[in-house]
Amino acid sequence: MADKNVDNAFVEFDRVQKSYDGETLVVKDLNLTLPRGEFLTMLGPSGSGKTTCLMMLAGFETATYGDIRLGGVSINNIPPHKRGIGMVFQNYALFPHMTVAENLSFPLEVRKMGKSEREQKVKRALDMVQMGAFGGRRPAQLSGGQQQRIALARALVFEAELVLMDEPLGALDKQLREHMQFEIKRIADDLGITVVYVTHDQTEALTMSDRVAVFNDGRIQQLAPPDKLYEEPENSFVAQFIGENNTLEGVVQEINGNRATVQLDGGEVIDAKPVNVSKPGERTRVSIRPERVEYNKDRLQEGVHTLKAEVLEFIYMGDIFRTRLKVAGNDEFIIKTRNAPDQVRLQPGTQIEIGWLPEDCHALDA
Numbered sequence: 001m002a003d004k005n006v007d008n009a010f011v012e013f014d015r016v017q018k019s020y021d022g023e024t025l026v027v028k029d030l031n032l033t034l035p036r037g038e039f040l041t042m043l044g045p046s047g048s049g050k051t052t053c054l055m056m057l058a059g060f061e062t063a064t065y066g067d068i069r070l071g072g073v074s075i076n077n078i079p080p081h082k083r084g085i086g087m088v089f090q091n092y093a094l095f096p097h098m099t100v101a102e103n104l105s106f107p108l109e110v111r112k113m114g115k116s117e118r119e120q121k122v123k124r125a126l127d128m129v130q131m132g133a134f135g136g137r138r139p140a141q142l143s144g145g146q147q148q149r150i151a152l153a154r155a156l157v158f159e160a161e162l163v164l165m166d167e168p169l170g171a172l173d174k175q176l177r178e179h180m181q182f183e184i185k186r187i188a189d190d191l192g193i194t195v196v197y198v199t200h201d202q203t204e205a206l207t208m209s210d211r212v213a214v215f216n217d218g219r220i221q222q223l224a225p226p227d228k229l230y231e232e233p234e235n236s237f238v239a240q241f242i243g244e245n246n247t248l249e250g251v252v253q254e255i256n257g258n259r260a261t262v263q264l265d266g267g268e269v270i271d272a273k274p275v276n277v278s279k280p281g282e283r284t285r286v287s288i289r290p291e292r293v294e295y296n297k298d299r300l301q302e303g304v305h306t307l308k309a310e311v312l313e314f315i316y317m318g319d320i321f322r323t324r325l326k327v328a329g330n331d332e333f334i335i336k337t338r339n340a341p342d343q344v345r346l347q348p349g350t351q352i353e354i355g356w357l358p359e360d361c362h363a364l365d366a
């Protein structure tokens with residue numbers, strides 16, 4: 001059982017490609033390895049290939065090329081119901097004419113499980129999602145959040161070690177969605193199951209996951225834990241897709257170890273960390289988070305380059321101040337500051353100077 005190698009590579013996509021029409025690849029050379037117990041999220045815009053990957057893992061689609069392994073065993077030729085995988089979809093897919101308990105019991109019955117064992121498993125799964133008292137109701141007699149919980153219980157009733165979820169919270173309102181994010185994460189941790197979760201919502205991905213695979217155009221752009229993804233994006237796509245970002249464009253002037261100077265298109269020079277650039281003369285898009293921009297000169301490092309900025313708009317947001325600036329020709333440059341007692345509320349029309357720690361400004365692909 002406790003084979004270390006298999007535990008570290010519980011789910012494996014090995015050079016997987018997928019084409020539906022025999023021409024275009026919607027999944028291009030996908031390599032991904034999940035250890036047992038991990039909560040991994042596939043995050044990306046619509047059409048980037050997330051659902052296709054999940055369907056291949058579940059067995060409802062076949063890979064055009066490459067291999068998918070579960071517990072070290074290739075599953076390409078194993079039908080879906082023999083893979084031991086639980087699945088949760090956005091639209092719940094509960095049977096309306098059956099009670100909650102029957103919805104959960106039905107797939108076990110199909111697998112020829114005895115009545116008392118079924119009842120025991122159904123009770124256990126309903127208790128896990130705190131719906132033990134609702135077994136006799138029909139889906140129409142439940143709220144959206146309760147139906148989603150039943151859908152989750154139905155995936156858990158098999159006691160599958162691997163559960164796949166495709167945008168399971170998409171139909172819920174914001175408050176319920178946030179509550180369920182927390183709940184799903186807690187249940188997954190408690191049971192020690194492995195989860196592959198699909199969403200296009202970056203906040204959801206960041207708050208729930210051990211690691212996030214950012215998809216675009218059929219490829220994983222970056223695979224990393226949430227903090228690394230946010231703080232060290234490896235390319236412009238990831239920087240822009242995850243969180244809010246300011247970008248400026250220019251040409252690399254000089255690279256010195258982990259410092260680069262970049263000349264912006266308007267002539268100004270700034271300091272940055274070279275991420276996707278390797279030599280002078282290359283075009284780059286630099287990326288800096290709103291909360292890492294500093295305008296208080298006392299807090300800026302000695303000798304760093306600064307930029308002149310004009311305040312265009314000040315927005316009071318309660319916990320933070322959000323100020324829009326015009327910087328080097330970009331009039332959508334945002335800075336965010338905490339609403340602290342000593343924090344100035346910058347008024348439109350004010351001229352300021354801004355700067356940052358060079359390591360907070362990433363020189364990425366143009």
Ligand SMILES: Nc1ncnc2c1ncn2[C@@H]1O[C@H](COP(=O)(O)OP(=O)(O)O)[C@@H](O)[C@H]1O
Binds near residue numbers: 020044046047049051
């Ligand atoms: N059954 C299908 N037949 C043909 N093309 C499909 C099918 N399912 C998805 N696609 C196409 O494959 C691409 C990836 O889709 P999908 O995996 O659903 O992306 P996502 O889940 O990231 O939104 C899209 O261009 C989509 O139109």
Ligand SMILES: [Mg+2]
Binds near residue numbers: 050051052
């Ligand atoms: Mg999808």
